[in-house]
Amino acid sequence: MLNKSIMDGDNPDLTEERMKGAFDTDKMAAVIYGSEKFAIRRREITESISRIPQLADSKPFSFMTREEKISESCRKLSVLSEHWNQLIDTNNEEEALHLYREVLGLEGHAFSLHETMFIPSLVAQANDEQQEKWLGRAKRREIIGCYAQTEMGHGTNLRALETTATYYPSTQEFILHTPTETALKWWPGALGKSSNYAVVVADLVIRDTHYGAHPFMVQLRDEKTHNPLPGITVGDIGPKMAFNGADNGFLGFNQYKLPRDHMLMRHSRVEENGTYTKPPHAKIGYSSMVKVRSRMAMDQGLFMVSALVIAVRYSAVRRQGFLDDKSREVKVLDYQTQQHRLFPSIARAYAFIFCGFETIQLYDQLLIDVKNGDTSGMSDLHALTSGLKSVVTHQTGEGIEQARMACGGHGYSMASYISEIYGVAIGGCTYEGENMVMLLQLARYLVKSVELVKTGKSKELGPMMNYLAEPDTQIDLTSGPEAYVKVFQHAARRQVWKATDKFHQLMESGQSRDIAWNNSAVELTRASRLHTRLYIMETFIRRVSSISDVSIKKVLIDLVNVHVNYEVLDIGTYALEHVSSTQLDSIRSQLYSSLDTLRPNAVSLIDSFQISDMQLRSVLGRRDGHVYTNLFEWAKASPLNQTHVLPSVNQYLKPMMDKAKL
Ligand SMILES: CC/C=C\C/C=C\C/C=C\C/C=C\C/C=C\C/C=C/C(=O)SCCNC(=O)CCNC(=O)[C@H](O)C(C)(C)COP(=O)(O)OP(=O)(O)OC[C@H]1O[C@@H](n2cnc3c(N)ncnc32)[C@H](O)[C@@H]1OP(=O)(O)O
């Protein structure tokens, strides 16, 4: 069987799609998840979870209040704690994240930040002694931690953080203090009610000198009672657009004493007498953010996939209107508009995940290099992940919203669950650095690169930057995907140079550096986007070229064709400098024919992600495809339907109608 999702009793329309798939979905899963070994482990973990009934949702998640969601995820975490070692290799981060996604979904939970930022901060920022003291405890989940950096008044501009950590040599203690309301930590996930420890980022002050943001390990709550410790004000910031299973929190310090060895001292140090040793790279303390940004292409790709699994499966069973055959309505997936709405996003999701694997590996390598004293790769990875997180989160938001609309009215119902996926994913445009701000970080690197070329130092260009020094050449669009890469290179190069020239000219006209930068900022962010989209395209093509299995490679080449045609058309206004409008028309025709080619494999392409019904939490997108029966059952379970007459009817509507009758 090529598509491993085929099951007796499934909706025949979906079974028909699965039979049409021209490749083995297990083999595709191995490509998506980086290795056959991990793809198998994912399935084994999912299977083991399904054998533990206490890990199932106790009722549909969409009908739960926020308090119920938080309580439900804590209940499941306590069940999980009995099974960790038998379910996963606890040292394997990807296995742990898969387990969390399966059991707890995406709405957040008490450990949301523990695995993703708290432990990584200890790994990257704590010295060996400190790791000895805390890392084991954190990994065994004896303590729950979060990452408390953002303040009510400042998130982006870390140099303006107001929370102070003042060192006193006489007591060998830091005093943590929140001097104003705006200095309250605000937003950290799992801070409000769950965590009893936090990595707190505060401005280090020694003898009136401010050394800027540094990380500190801080106990927030009593380990026995879980009550906040004296000097600590902590709580939940209230409901959010989504991600409401998480208790994002606030935190204030009132002259809170912290022993000297609680500053994380792998890279910078404060000696007993107050002597400060600066880190080998000024931004080394920002590593936890780079870590998460390096994961975001993968995680956002998976958010988009979840929405696409729902929309593509639904589109294969939803019949509406007629094409040639007037005896039976067609599957809406057969409409070109539906394919145009969904297939480019499938291509992007694959591309994001392939990029994600690269950046996760780059971060792991950087961690090793930095431990060995080599910080030279930090700027490159910071620039790459800044651009990537911005483009990927934005396009994921677009893709999920298109998936919702592709499901018509039912997409708007919580039964589809797409609005929740959207709400969680779109948070990524803001967290880990607001997108515009991060595009501007990449732009700094791009401008510097152009300056290297201009001053004859092209040899010093970082990875991925050589194209900035190359001359424009004639493009032969019939020469395959590489020709589209050339179009992107031309467009990105032109925009990067144009934005840099504007910036330079404004400075030459007398504007200060900061004002000139601000007056070039829109052009600079455009340059960053084009550069990043070029990287995504190149990575996608490179990954697909490396595949040896013929049937897998064939369908992924079809997907690459959808991608390159769609992307070039999407940047049409930039591409027009290098591609004629006649050529754009021909790219359009190729896009339509590539959508048609991909059509038979659409369901298998999204089934290959092997996202379980439990994780998907969508009534509309379930693997069995029995959409209408499932939808009706779900609606009947609504709390509003547990009684025929609501108390509010007896209390308000009925007396009102009775009165009107008099
Ligand atoms: C998490 C997902 C993983 C798996 C989970 C699975 C499912 C997911 C389900 C749900 C998600 C669950 C949980 C996660 C949810 C949310 C977590 C969110 C956490 C947070 O948001 S933490 C807070 C994040 N905050 C930020 O990102 C703040 C952004 N601001 C900054 O980073 C800095 O202030 C900024 C903008 C970089 C500026 O810094 P600064 O003012 O100090 O520098 P300059 O601009 O002057 O630049 C100077 C120089 O330094 C270079 N540089 C800056 N940063 C770095 C760096 N990190 N590395 C290397 N170099 C850096 C910069 O380029 C300049 O260089 P130049 O002078 O140009 O050479």
Ligand SMILES: Cc1cc2nc3c(=O)[nH]c(=O)nc-3n(C[C@H](O)[C@H](O)[C@H](O)COP(=O)(O)OP(=O)(O)OC[C@H]3O[C@@H](n4cnc5c(N)ncnc54)[C@H](O)[C@@H]3O)c2cc1C
């Ligand atoms: C779901 C979620 C989870 C989060 N989790 C955590 C967490 O666990 N820990 C934590 O510490 N924080 C967390 N945060 C906070 C998050 O990191 C910040 O909100 C984020 O970094 C953006 O900062 P800000 O809110 O200060 O936005 P602002 O910087 O105030 O952004 C407002 C606007 O100003 C613009 N702007 C700001 N500066 C510039 C500039 N220099 N140039 C041009 N435009 C600019 C932005 O582009 C944006 O349009 C979380 C946030 C969310 C939404």
